[in-house]
Amino acid sequence: MYIPKYYKVNDPEEIRAFIQANAFGTLVTTRKDRPIATHLPLQLKKEGEDYYLTGHFAYGNPQWRTIEVANEVLVTFQGPHAYVSSSWYEQKNVPTWNYQSAHVYGTGRLLSEDELRQDLVTLLETYEQHRDEPVLWDTLPKEMLEQEIKGIVGFKLKITEIQAAYKLSQNRTAKDYQNVIDGLREEDHPAAHEVADVMDKRRP
Numbered sequence: 001m002y003i004p005k006y007y008k009v010n011d012p013e014e015i016r017a018f019i020q021a022n023a024f025g026t027l028v029t030t031r032k033d034r035p036i037a038t039h040l041p042l043q044l045k046k047e048g049e050d051y052y053l054t055g056h057f058a059y060g061n062p063q064w065r066t067i068e069v070a071n072e073v074l075v076t077f078q079g080p081h082a083y084v085s086s087s088w089y090e091q092k093n094v095p096t097w098n099y100q101s102a103h104v105y106g107t108g109r110l111l112s113e114d115e116l117r118q119d120l121v122t123l124l125e126t127y128e129q130h131r132d133e134p135v136l137w138d139t140l141p142k143e144m145l146e147q148e149i150k151g152i153v154g155f156k157l158k159i160t161e162i163q164a165a166y167k168l169s170q171n172r173t174a175k176d177y178q179n180v181i182d183g184l185r186e187e188d189h190p191a192a193h194e195v196a197d198v199m200d201k202r203r204p
Contacts, residue, residue, distance in 0.1 A: 001101070001103045001163045003163065003164075003165040004171075006167075006171045007165045007166055007167045007168070008164075008165060009102075009164035009165065009166050012162065015164040016044060016162075018079060018102055018164065019044050019077050019102055019104070020044050022077045022078060022079050022100075023041055023042050023044070023077070024040070024041050024042075024077075025039070025040060025042045025053075025075045025076060025077045025104075026039050026075065026076045026077075026078075027039075027040055027042075027055070027063070027073065027074075027075050028073070028074040028075070029066040029067065029070045029074075031062065031063065031065075031066050036062075036063050036066070037063075038057060038063050040056075040057070041055060042054065042075065043119065043122060043123060043126070051158075051159045052106075052156050052157060053075060053106065053156070053157040053159065054111070054119050054155065054156045054157075055119075055154070055155060056111075056119070056152045056153060056154040056155065057152065057153050057155070058151065058152060058153075059151050059153055064110070064153040064155065067108040067109065067155045068109055068110060070107075071107075072106070072107065072160070073105070073107065073108050073157055074103060074104070075103070075104040075105075075106070076102070076103050076104075077101065077102045077103075077104070078099070078100075078101050079099065079100030079101065079166075079198075080099070080100060080191050080198060081098065081099035081191060082098055082099075082184055082191050082195040082196075083095065083097055083187075083192075084096045084098050084169065084180055084183070084184070085183060087183075088176065088180050088183040089179065090175055090176060090179070097167070098167050098168050098169060098180070098184075098195050098199070099165075099166075099167050099195075100166045100198065101164070101165055102162060102163065102164040102165075103163045103164070104157075104159055104161070104162050105162075106157035106158050107157065107158050107160060108157040108158070109155065109156055110153060110154065110155050110156075111153075111154030111155060111156055113149065115156070116149065116152070116153075116154030117137075119154055120137065121136075121137045124136050124137055166198075166202070168195070168198060168199050168202060170204050174204075177204070180196075180199065181196045181199050181200055184199075
């Protein structure tokens with residue numbers, strides 16, 4: 001990923017927190033020399049000193065067959081993003097776009113059925129345990145689970161490299177920076193408000 005120095009994120013813990021907060025990623029491989037992608041909920045896990053991403057495909061999705069033969073797998077994660085009008089700057093300039101994103105590279109393998117089952121257990125716990133009536137693995141009919149698990153293929157990616165860019169007007173003056181925050185908060189779009197909040201918390 002092309003990252004100008006102003007926008008490069010170097011703190012691994014911060015990047016991992018960003019991935020966990022924006023865990024619906026896009027997994028990219030190639031099949032017959034053509035890029036293919038699937039949008040998936042993913043889990044970031046640590047084992048020993050290594051980090052992994054786990055997830056699953058529908059069995060009918062042919063991309064799962066590329067996981068073990070790929071030299072490298074790319075997963076992208078997107079945070080909030082918004083159009084930035086140059087009318088908010090003190091001096092004339094061109095408009096731009098502010099965003100947060102991360103790219104994760106890794107090598108993959110498919111999960112056994114037992115590994116897939118455990119991965120689904122933790123996935124449900126992550127998104128259900130805070131609810132009044134959580135839908136957890138042990139609360140669902142066994143027959144239904146066994147039927148459903150036959151229709152998916154799990155995978156695990158060992159992370160080899162992580163890159164992250166937060167383009168949040170860090171190259172602007174303090175006055176322009178505040179003007180961008182104020183301008184975004186006036187926009188009629190929730191994502192613009194999210195970017196404004198992130199910028200407010202990450203003042204240079």
